Amino acid sequence: MSYLPKPKIHHPQLPKNTLGLTRRDYEGSLSTLCAGCGHDSVSAALIQACFELDLPPHRVGKLSGIGCSSKTPTYFLGPAHGFNSVHGRMPSIASGAAAANRDLVYIGVSGDGDTASIGLGQFIHAIRRGVNMLYLVENNGTYGLTKGQFSATADVGSKSKAGKANPYTPIDLVQLALQMGAGFVARSFSGDKEQLVPLLKAAIAYPGFAFIDVISPCVTFNNHEASTKSYSHIRRHDRPVMAADFVPLAQEITAAYAPGDRHTVTLHDGSMLHLKKLAEDYDPYDRIGAMNYLQRHQADGSVLTGLLYLDAEPTEMHAMLGTDAAALNSLPHASLCPGAAQLDAINAALR
Amino acid sequence: MKKTDISDLQHFHKVVDCQWACPAHTNVPEYIRLIAAGRYTDSYMLNWFSNVFPGVLGRTCDRPCEPACRRGRVEEKPVAICRLKRVAADFKDDISDRLPAIPSKKNGKRVALVGAGPASLAVARDLLPLGYEVVLYEKDQRGGGAMRTQIPAFRLPESVLDEEVDRILDFGVECHFGQPVQSMGWLLKQGFDAVFVGSGAPRGRDLDIPGRQEASANIHIGIDWLASVAFEHINTIGKRVVVIGGGNTAMDCCRTALRLGGEQVTVTVRSGFDEMKASPWEKEDAMHEGIPILDYHAPKSFQIDNGRLSGVWFEKMRAERDDKGRRRLVPTGEPLVLIPCDDVLMAIGQENAFPWIERDIGIEFDQWDMPKLDADTFQSTHPQVFFGGDAAFGPKNIIWAVAHGHAAAISMDLLCQGKDLHADRPAKGVTLVSQKMGMHDWSYGNDFAATQRLAVPHADKFKTLKNIKVEVELGFDAEMALKEAARCLNCDVQTVFTENLCIECDACVDICPEDCITFTTNGDEAELRTRLTAPATNLDQPLYVSDPVPTGRVMVKDEDLCLHCGFCAERCPTGAWDMQKSILTLPQAGGVCRV
Numbered sequence: 001m002s003y004l005p006k007p008k009i010h011h012p013q014l015p016k017n018t019l020g021l022t023r024r025d026y027e028g029s030l031s032t033l034c035a036g037c038g039h040d041s042v043s044a045a046l047i048q049a050c051f052e053l054d055l056p057p058h059r060v061g062k063l064s065g066i067g068c069s070s071k072t073p074t075y076f077l078g079p080a081h082g083f084n085s086v087h088g089r090m091p092s093i094a095s096g097a098a099a100a101n102r103d104l105v106y107i108g109v110s111g112d113g114d115t116a117s118i119g120l121g122q123f124i125h126a127i128r129r130g131v132n133m134l135y136l137v138e139n140n141g142t143y144g145l146t147k148g149q150f151s152a153t154a155d156v157g158s159k160s161k162a163g164k165a166n167p168y169t170p171i172d173l174v175q176l177a178l179q180m181g182a183g184f185v186a187r188s189f190s191g192d193k194e195q196l197v198p199l200l201k202a203a204i205a206y207p208g209f210a211f212i213d214v215i216s217p218c219v220t221f222n223n224h225e226a227s228t229k230s231y232s233h234i235r236r237h238d239r240p241v242m243a244a245d246f247v248p249l250a251q252e253i254t255a256a257y258a259p260g261d262r263h264t265v266t267l268h269d270g271s272m273l274h275l276k277k278l279a280e281d282y283d284p285y286d287r288i289g290a291m292n293y294l295q296r297h298q299a300d301g302s303v304l305t306g307l308l309y310l311d312a313e314p315t316e317m318h319a320m321l322g323t324d325a326a327a328l329n330s331l332p333h334a335s336l337c338p339g340a341a342q343l344d345a346i347n348a349a350l351r
Numbered sequence: 352m353k354k355t356d357i358s359d360l361q362h363f364h365k366v367v368d369c370q371w372a373c374p375a376h377t378n379v380p381e382y383i384r385l386i387a388a389g390r391y392t393d394s395y396m397l398n399w400f401s402n403v404f405p406g407v408l409g410r411t412c413d414r415p416c417e418p419a420c421r422r423g424r425v426e427e428k429p430v431a432i433c434r435l436k437r438v439a440a441d442f443k444d445d446i447s448d449r450l451p452a453i454p455s456k457k458n459g460k461r462v463a464l465v466g467a468g469p470a471s472l473a474v475a476r477d478l479l480p481l482g483y484e485v486v487l488y489e490k491d492q493r494g495g496g497a498m499r500t501q502i503p504a505f506r507l508p509e510s511v512l513d514e515e516v517d518r519i520l521d522f523g524v525e526c527h528f529g530q531p532v533q534s535m536g537w538l539l540k541q542g543f544d545a546v547f548v549g550s551g552a553p554r555g556r557d558l559d560i561p562g563r564q565e566a567s568a569n570i571h572i573g574i575d576w577l578a579s580v581a582f583e584h585i586n587t588i589g590k591r592v593v594v595i596g597g598g599n600t601a602m603d604c605c606r607t608a609l610r611l612g613g614e615q616v617t618v619t620v621r622s623g624f625d626e627m628k629a630s631p632w633e634k635e636d637a638m639h640e641g642i643p644i645l646d647y648h649a650p651k652s653f654q655i656d657n658g659r660l661s662g663v664w665f666e667k668m669r670a671e672r673d674d675k676g677r678r679r680l681v682p683t684g685e686p687l688v689l690i691p692c693d694d695v696l697m698a699i700g701q702e703n704a705f706p707w708i709e710r711d712i713g714i715e716f717d718q719w720d721m722p723k724l725d726a727d728t729f730q731s732t733h734p735q736v737f738f739g740g741d742a743a744f745g746p747k748n749i750i751w752a753v754a755h756g757h758a759a760a761i762s763m764d765l766l767c768q769g770k771d772l773h774a775d776r777p778a779k780g781v782t783l784v785s786q787k788m789g790m791h792d793w794s795y796g797n798d799f800a801a802t803q804r805l806a807v808p809h810a811d812k813f814k815t816l817k818n819i820k821v822e823v824e825l826g827f828d829a830e831m832a833l834k835e836a837a838r839c840l841n842c843d844v845q846t847v848f849t850e851n852l853c854i855e856c857d858a859c860v861d862i863c864p865e866d867c868i869t870f871t872t873n874g875d876e877a878e879l880r881t882r883l884t885a886p887a888t889n890l891d892q893p894l895y896v897s898d899p900v901p902t903g904r905v906m907v908k909d910e911d912l913c914l915h916c917g918f919c920a921e922r923c924p925t926g927a928w929d930m931q932k933s934i935l936t937l938p939q940a941g942g943v944c945r946v
Contacts, residue, residue: 009425011886036856041856190857232901
């Protein structure tokens with residue numbers, strides 16, 4: 001971290017998006033995380049993704065729980081709405097916000113402690129409900145904020161900075177998300193923005209629950225030789241299964257289409273996802289196949305990254321509940337609360 | 352691209368754009384930091400060692416540093432470097448105990464200087480501490496050369512000039528004022544070990560158009576006229592004055608005329624306003640005093656009435672491109688314009704004249720009648736004779752003259768010590784020193800100051816126009832100086848990258864306010880420039896390329912818009928980035944030459 005404010009000045013030729021904003025307009029406060037923290041790279045990738053998507057920053061809701069990861073929403077999209085909730089309770093807050101106002105773009109940022117330990121129940125229920133949001137876990141396998149205890153995602157046998165081996169089996173959030181029925185499941189690495197930025201763009205545009213597990217090394221407590229969540233370990237064991245390229249509705253470039261292993265998925269708003277297979281035997285539309293593939297590669301120590309599963313026709317919370325197409329917070333009181341006569345009528349119908 | 356060799360001093364020297372642009376390579380960022388620290392005397396001395404005349408140059412320098420200043424690239428205006436130099440001169444304490452000691456026992460070598468201008472004085476300054484006997488011949492009665500004769504006192508007070516000229520003369524120069532050298536042959540016979548010609552470009556150009564002879568009583572050559580004013584031979588001028596020319600001399604002429612009684616003073620230039628040779632601030636100052644500058648006016652003839660000058664006829668011009676795309680001026684065809692006047696000042700350029708150098712004594716001249724010189728050593732084809740300043744390569748400016756003086760002094764010292772002028776020439780050096788003091792603590796002010804460039808306060812126009820000796824610019828006070836100094840981006844504090852420490856966490860890339868840093872696959876320079884985070888379109892600024900990092904990519908930093916804020920180094924968890932002050936060691940006569 002730095003104690004100086006980042007100067008407002010920027011490169012005079014910095015590109016602008018269709019809103020006339022530069023990438024710098026999507027920044028937040030200066031980070032107070034450790035220098036080199038992967039979370040700061042994730043923030044930078046989010047900044048880039050939102051800039052490239054031409055998202056008006058004030059149309060975004062940022063949600064988080066407790067932990068280093070949950071501090072990060074302060075460090076991107078300063079003008080966006082934000083709610084820093086109780087430990088592990090971000091999914092409930094997100095569900096409530098999404099229920100009340102379906103017009104915002106929701107980005108929930110959590111960590112491995114916040115999601116895989118105290119918030120595990122909340123996490124899987126948010127998936128079940130199909131909240132239309134990007135649920136992003138900045139996963140470093142350690143409790144950085146409390147000085148480096150193992151988290152629930154730390155690999156069995158991996159060592160802490162003090163040299164102790166972890167005796168517990170890890171929770172694989174990607175497997176869990178697949179099992180619970182998430183429609184968009186990806187894993188990436190904070191040190192690979194070329195992969196992460198398009199994944200974030202696709203996840204934000206995805207009309208349902210999108211989950212990205214980002215391995216984001218803790219440079220202070222979990223970036224040593226015996227760590228399986230360090231920069232060097234991930235670089236050595238990263239196996240991308242998929243190269244994803246997101247093309248927003250307004251910018252479709254048909255020339256980018258190439259035959260062969262390329263799949264093109266058109267989302268509901270007309271945006272397109274170009275998927276290019278890197279692993280010959282990988283099918284991103286097969287949930288069970290994806291789970292098996294992940295297990296197989298986990299056994300040999302590989303870390304699979306890329307878009308691991310995609311359901312092009314997700315079921316989302318508002319569709320399940322049959323709510324109004326208008327945001328609930330925009331409806332007049334009379335519509336939300338039709339009065340005692342209406343209630344009596346309903347009650348009478350049930351007698 | 353190949354890994355940038357940062358041990359090659361050129362790389363980091365070029366990153367310090369102001370110092371790179373300064374002919375004398377004055378260590379600008381360091382002296383600005385000293386001013387910010389209130390260490391005016393230290394700042395003055397740092398200046399004095401490289402540019403010799405900080406007080407003079409702080410007022411009159413042509414400031415090649417300022418267009419080069421990086422601040423002018425990231426926002427609109429560069430740091431007011433020249434005016435900060437003046438602050439050091441204005442606020443310094445007594446420096447007498449800091450001056451080099453002049454040995455009473457001489458080294459037995461004698462050097463002659465022709466002309467007492469900045470080039471010669473720089474030579475004297477460098478050679479006297481080494482024990483040389485220095486004999487100076489000057490046609491005027493006072494030292495300073497063009498600094499005295501061509502720069503009016505309202506821009507450069509006599510006391511400032513005297514102080515800096517006399518400091519050198521007081522080192523023990525044997526002065527022969529009022530004694531122009533009439534013959535190089537004679538001079539060479541006086542038994543000097545080396546002769547330095549720093550006689551400037553003393554001849555003002557004339558314009559032979561109809562009426563020139565008849566009106567000669569009221570037509571004055573600009574530089575001669577300015578000299579006469581400086582020496583108080585002239586103290587009046589007609590009420591209506593036309594100045595012909597668009598350089599700094601023209602600006603000095605018109606402003607001087609205004610102070611000597613001119614009421615309607617007009618400047619005319621043949622080409623466009625934007626192409627005028629005068630520095631922008633000199634044009635601004637003239638116009639601020641109410642002097643119109645008429646461009647595209649080519650003088651055609653002088654109007655004589657009753658045997659006396661009464662005006663100048665001008666033909667109006669316009670610029671056009673010929674078939675080959677070359678720009679040229681052609682008459683518009685409009686009727687000639689008459690500007691009535693009582694006096695004309697001719698400031699259309701100046702040239703060298705060496706009528707006193709015999710053409711058969713071994714000094715060869717080129718087709719433009721300029722001495723043939725070695726560009727590195729300033730030695731003429733006569734091994735003992737050196738040239739510098741305007742006398743060497745034609746009219747430039749004071750700071751170039753000083754730079755020539757330093758280089759020629761090294762040559763003369765080598766010659767007198769029997770060494771080779773090329774092979775034994777001392778090399779420049781560069782030292783890099785980390786500025787890290789603690790976790791987030793640097794030994795320089797790395798916080799970006801958002802202040803805009805401050806304007807120098809001027810004295811009241813009614814006061815300055817009445818008296819030629821009242822200085823127009825007041826200079827910054829200490830508070831303004833501190834504010835302006837804080838605008839300096841400390842370009843000499845370099846961002847130094849050590850690839851084997853890098854873990855590629857991207858922290859430096861993400862935090863850089865100017866997007867200077869990119870990690871990418873290597874390529875050739877032209878292609879690489881197209882792939883960087885920010886457009887690297889300024890080809891004058893180098894790319895800094897590392898060896899491959901663990902993923903095989905390279906770190907590429909575009910040095911163009913770097914703020915030297917140190918965020919990359921503060922964010923780097925492994926110390927792969929460091930902020931290191933580069934100190935350029937420039938040789939002067941003595942030191943290594945004498946080992």
